[in-house]
Each structure stands twice: as C-alpha cells, then as structure tokens.
Amino acid sequence: MDTLRQQQLQVTHLIGEAGGVNHSALTHKLDDAMIGRQDMEVTLTDAEGRVLYTSSSVPGGHRIIDVRFEVPTGASTIRVLLSLDVNDDDRVLERLARTLIAAALAGAVVIAIGGYTLVQVGLRPVRDLSSQIQALDADTLHQHLDGSAQPDELVPLVTHVNGLLVRLHKAYEQLEAFNADVAHELFTPLATLMGSTEIALRKARDVDTLRDVLGAHLEEMQRMSMIVQDMLFLSQADRGAEARRENIDSLAGIASAVADLHEAAIEEAGLQLHVDGDATCAADVRLLQRALSNLIGNATRHARPQSTVVVKIDRQGKEVALRVVNQGHTIPAEHLPYLFNRFYRVDVARTDAARNHGLGLAIVAAIARMHGGRTMAESSHGVTSIGLVVPDPT
DSSP states (O other), rough: OHHHHHHHHHHHHHHHHSSSOOOOOHHHHHHHHHHTTTHHHHEOOOOOOOEEOOOOOOOTSSSSEEEEEEESSSEEEEEEEEEEEEHHHHHHHHHHHHHHHHHHHHHHHHHHHEEEEHHHHHHHHHHHHHHHTOOOOOOTTTOOOOTTTGGGGGGHHHHHHHHHHHHHHHHHHHHHHHHHHHHHHHHHHHHHHHHHHHHOOOOOOOHHHHHHHHHHHHHHHHHHHHHHHHHHHHHHHHOOOOOOOOEOHHHHHEEEEEEHHHHHHHHHOOOOOEEEOOEEEEEEEEHHHHHHHHHHHHHHHOTTTTTTTEEEHHHHHHHHHEEEEEEOOOGGGGGGGGGTTTTTTTTTOTTTTTTTTTTTHHHHHHHHHHTEEEEEEETTTTTTEEEEEOOOOO
C-alpha cells in the first residue's frame, strides 16, 4: 500500500506538471516513471471513459491490488487506475512463512530434546532413590538410603524416609518379638496340658486323681483364655476403638472398689494399700477399673514386703492422673520407655511368667489411648510410679 500511495502522488504530480492530457510530455513522463516497474500498471481515462494512457499490462493470473482516484485538470477530470502486482510479495511471504514454520518446528524439536535430556538428568537422583527403595525388604529395613549424591532439595526427603525406615524396622522387630512372645506364652500352658494328660493316660487313675488333673487343665485353659481375650482387646484398641464416657463422681471410690478385689493378694504379699486424692471425671468406668486393676496387680507383684502401695489421684488442669506407687527395686531408666510394650518384662528370665503373661501394662496403655490420654512411668530411689493420664472434657 505504501508503493501505491507513492505512485499515486507521483502520477498526480506528473499530471499537474503537464497541465492535462493533450501534451505529449505527460506520456513521456509517465513512460519514464514506469520504466522498470513491470509490477505496476497505470491507466488514465477521461470523464467519458475513454482510455487516455495505459502502461504495460500486468500478467494475468496474478493477484492484483487496484487503487482508483481522480485528478482534476483545468477543463476536465482525469480518472486514474493503479494496478499493483503483488504476486512476488506473496511468494516472498510464502517462503518466509515456510522458513518460520521450519524454524519453529526445528526449535520445538531442539527444545523437546533438550528438555527431555535435562529432565532425565534432573530425575537421575530420584531414579537412584527409587532403586534403593525397591531393593528394601523386610530383612533390610535397617539399611538407610544413601543421600550423599542427592541435591539439596531431596536431602529433607531422604532424611524423612530414613526416619520412616527406622520406625518400620523398630515396628518389624517388635512384631517379630511379639510373635515369639505369643508363641512362648501359649506354648507353656499347652505343654503343661499335654504333659499332664500323657502322665494321666499312662495308667488307670481314680476319680479324685482325674478330677485334680482336670482342675489343673482348667487353670491352664483359663490362663490361655485370658491371653487370647487380652490380645483381642488390644486388637480392638489398635483399630481405633474409643472409650464410652460417663460422669464419674468419685475416682477414689472406684479405686477402693478395685483394691478390695486385690485384698487377698495384697495381704498375702504383706502389703498395705492406700488411696490418696480424689477427682471427678468423664470416662469409661469399666475400662478405668481394668486399668487400675492391672496397675495394682503389677505393683503388688513388685512391691517390697511390709510397704504401702499408694493409688494417687490428682487433677492436672483438664486432665486427671491415676498413678499406682510402690516401693521396691528401681527400674533402670533404659527399660521405662518399653514397660507398656506387649509381653515386655524387665526380668528377661520370666521368673513370674506363671502369674503374669506380660499384657497388663500394654492394656493400660491401650485404655489410655482409647480415652485420648497417655501413660507415664517413673522409677528412682526404690520408688516406682506407673499410671495413666485421662483428658476430662467436662
């Protein structure tokens, strides 16, 4: 369009100089102006449409842009038609478009290849971590991921995964120990049952002897039943069972009632029991009775003769603490975090295995969790305090 505007100004100027179309000078000027312009055609006509001048014609079949305008002269008006052949421009634009498309495609390919390469290089540490994780097995959980060659962004992830592996390894070891403890606790009464039964069958026995054997069998089966029931209770607690809460007017009254159930065992051990403190609380009475019974039974077994077992009840803000304190041997500090584990015993020789199957304190911990609480254990200078803390929503 700029070319046509320039040509329009030039033609208008030449017509003005010639002063009309009767002068041969205009024809010569226009011919001179059109020299070398094979892409341009100029046609002059008068007001009646007669052709006054025309330059070489533009080849047919090409795309042409026309501009029409009029140039007034003294006596008449000259109509001018400028025709511009833009076929060459179209070819240039077409070639340019092809070049740009090819460049864009080539650039996209280069960028894709470069991006893929960079991503593969960037993901190499992740693939290395993936390979290390895939190599882990139940027997190799103690092995940690090697994060020495990892970028700084992945170091926290490696640290967290290694921490997770430590916890998994610990849980796996506890599971293996739990399986072994369950097998041991169940094997002992089964072995007793089988042994006594074999002895009873070796020869004829009178009714009283068989009654004694069956009574002993019943005791062992009751012990096995208690183990299974306690394991079922722990399983329910692990699945997220929650305690049913009801208002308790006096925890001291509940503690005294539970202590009465242990009166014979306390007297046999040469002990005294005292309830210190009182509080109200919203909790599951049955579960608290079971927890207190396990705590008192545990203290009775380990208290020094002629000492006093104290059940302490005190409120700590919106929590209520129930503790059973006894005097006896100090529990080493390294054992305290594990007292509430299943089948855990400070005495590895299991000298009291016949009276205690090692799930009492684990049940106390489960009852604390079912109330949304926690356990506590302290032992120093011959005084041991073990109990639980229960939140009081009231």
